[in-house]
Amino acid sequence: MQVYSTPKAIKENSNFTFCPGCDHGLAIKTIAHVIDELNIRENTIAVASSGCSVFLYNFLDVDCIESPHGRACAVATGVKRAHKAQGNNKFVFTYQGDGDFASIGLAESMHSALRGENITAICINNTNYGMTGGQLGPTTAMGQITTTSQNGRNREYHGFPIKTAEQIAQCEGTCFSARVALYDIKNIINTKNTIKKAFEYQNQNLGFSFVEILSSCPTNWKLSPKESHEKIKTELSQIFPLGVLKDVKND
Amino acid sequence: MSYIVLDKNKCKSCYLCTDVCPKELIKKSDEIGKTGEFIVKFEDKENQCLGCSQCAIMCPEIAITEVHKE
Ligand SMILES: Cc1ncc(C[n+]2csc(CCOP(=O)(O)OP(=O)(O)O)c2C)c(N)n1
Ligand code: SF4
Ligand code: SF4
Numbered sequence A: 001m002q003v004y005s006t007p008k009a010i011k012e013n014s015n016f017t018f019c020p021g022c023d024h025g026l027a028i029k030t031i032a033h034v035i036d037e038l039n040i041r042e043n044t045i046a047v048a049s050s051g052c053s054v055f056l057y058n059f060l061d062v063d064c065i066e067s068p069h070g071r072a073c074a075v076a077t078g079v080k081r082a083h084k085a086q087g088n089n090k091f092v093f094t095y096q097g098d099g100d101f102a103s104i105g106l107a108e109s110m111h112s113a114l115r116g117e118n119i120t121a122i123c124i125n126n127t128n129y130g131m132t133g134g135q136l137g138p139t140t141a142m143g144q145i146t147t148t149s150q151n152g153r154n155r156e157y158h159g160f161p162i163k164t165a166e167q168i169a170q171c172e173g174t175c176f177s178a179r180v181a182l183y184d185i186k187n188i189i190n191t192k193n194t195i196k197k198a199f200e201y202q203n204q205n206l207g208f209s210f211v212e213i214l215s216s217c218p219t220n221w222k223l224s225p226k227e228s229h230e231k232i233k234t235e236l237s238q239i240f241p242l243g244v245l246k247d248v249k250n251d
Numbered sequence B: 001m002s003y004i005v006l007d008k009n010k011c012k013s014c015y016l017c018t019d020v021c022p023k024e025l026i027k028k029s030d031e032i033g034k035t036g037e038f039i040v041k042f043e044d045k046e047n048q049c050l051g052c053s054q055c056a057i058m059c060p061e062i063a064i065t066e067v068h069k070e
Helices: A023-038 A052-059 A072-085 A098-104 A106-115 A164-170 A185-203 A225-239 B016-020 B054-058
Strands: A002-005 A044-048 A063-066 A091-097 A120-125 A174-181 A208-214 A243-247 B003-006 B026-032 B038-042 B064-068
Touching: A023 A052, A023 A091, A023 A120, A023 A185, A044 A052, A044 A072, A052 A063, A052 A091, A072 A091, A072 A098, A072 A106, A072 A120, A091 A098, A091 A185, A098 A106, A098 A120, A098 A164, A106 A164, A106 A208, A120 A185, A164 A174, A164 A208, A164 A243, A174 A185, A174 A225, A185 A208, A185 B054, A208 A225, A225 B016, B003 B038, B016 B026, B016 B054, B054 B064
Parallel strands: A044 A063, A044 A091, A091 A120, A120 A208, A174 A208
Antiparallel strands: A002 B064, A174 A243, B003 B064, B026 B038
């Protein structure tokens, strides 16, 4: 009996173009499994962003629209509302890096959450600007060395990192906010279930749903894929604790 | 007999699958893949594969495309 197969929501013969061991691949694969399980491939519109996340439209077999850097939630708002005005209830989600979602796009992201926009945002937090060479981003941890913080992030010069899932949970229009990771099988399965929940909340018109995924960037971290997962497990998940930060159904 | 299907053209030699197989059936091969590193091979002479799918769940490239369990 076949117990595992490539998700149908992944385009046939597509090859991920991420660096070896990058969690972007795992994240997109996990989203594809959820799209399969909920059987929403025909009704989904994905909004890609700028950064390594941009390649989403090459791999996911759903309708995709590309947005300018940081503007994915604004574009998703337009897509969702325009279709709704036509009487179509499309399923709309964004796929963004942490730099995209929480730095250049912070205003668009947070106001979408405040408006309770009925979309889902997925944010890949790899604690740096991956595509452009590993610069310090809004989520870079204190002390973390990047190409633009050679002596490590410090309070005097760079200030503190943002805890995105906590901030989004604070917005009244948010129905669901959670932080997950992909460093082992248990967490990958939990990530799948969490994304599924966020997607289902959108289908129930509950408001803005958000999933932050602690992810690896082995190339810019200058670590092996295995060491990168170890770093997320032992260091990053201490700074950015995993779990559900808001769930309107349980609060 | 349980087994996996490995698409050699997709493997990027990250070796994440080698760590999760409870029976250690996936190992570095002597074949060079698209990243210039040795890709992995699945070898199960004693039919030990459990069909647990952990390697497939872990692979970021979807290079392990199918898992069959008996
Ligand atoms: C308006 C604008 N400014 C700057 C850039 C350059 N740029 C492209 S990707 C990127 C950073 C992306 O980082 P992040 O969102 O964390 O995603 P990652 O690549 O790490 O997945 C930047 C600054 C751009 N494309 N557009
Ligand atoms: S630069 Fe980092 S985030 Fe981008 S594909 Fe490579 S490992 Fe992934
Ligand atoms: S996890 Fe996938 S890409 Fe990485 S070594 Fe194994 S088969 Fe290759």
